[in-house]
Amino acid sequence: MFFRSSKINEFRLWGLLFTLLGMGLMILGTSGIVFWGQSGKIFAGIFMVIGMIAMLVSVGVYFWAGMMSTSATILTCPECARPTKMLGKTDRCMYCKTILTLDPNQATQKPVDSTQDA
Numbered sequence: 001m002f003f004r005s006s007k008i009n010e011f012r013l014w015g016l017l018f019t020l021l022g023m024g025l026m027i028l029g030t031s032g033i034v035f036w037g038q039s040g041k042i043f044a045g046i047f048m049v050i051g052m053i054a055m056l057v058s059v060g061v062y063f064w065a066g067m068m069s070t071s072a073t074i075l076t077c078p079e080c081a082r083p084t085k086m087l088g089k090t091d092r093c094m095y096c097k098t099i100l101t102l103d104p105n106q107a108t109q110k111p112v113d114s115t116q117d118a
Contacts, residue, residue, distance in 0.1 A: 006094045007087040008072065011065035015058045022054030075100065 005013075029047025032040030072085035080096040090101040101107050 004092060005097060006084065006092045008065055008069050008085055009094060011061060011068070015061035015065060018054050018058035018061060022051040022058060024051070025054060026051035073102065075102075 004010075025047050029044040029051065032043030032047065034040070036043065068087060069085060072087050074083055074085055076082070077084050077093040077096060077098055077100065079098040080093060082093070082095050084094045084100070085091075086100055086102070089103045090099060090106060092099055
């Protein structure tokens with residue numbers, strides 16, 4: 001749990017991984033032509049198609065993360081005082097990884113109500 005980040009950044013990470021996987025598979029497929037000549041064209045074609053599918057999945061993941069980012073709640077992190085986006089009831093700050101929540105039942109520290117003192 002040390003490397004956890006905000007949910008939007010997690011989706012972007014998956015998009016990046018699918019992009020790199022797709023590009024790697026397409027490069028691996030092209031190496032079939034280099035090493036096996038004409039007989040490697042089938043190998044190259046198969047890996048090009050699989051790589052292209054992985055690239056299309058990454059486009060879908062990035063699109064999905066972008067759509068979620070537009071409807072995310074923007075709040076100021078209490079630790080680093082930067083504006084960050086939050087999905088769901090709990091999330092992490094995009095910058096300092098502090099756990100944030102809008103649900104008072106899940107909060108570890110209750111906010112102090114200053115109206116009761118007066």
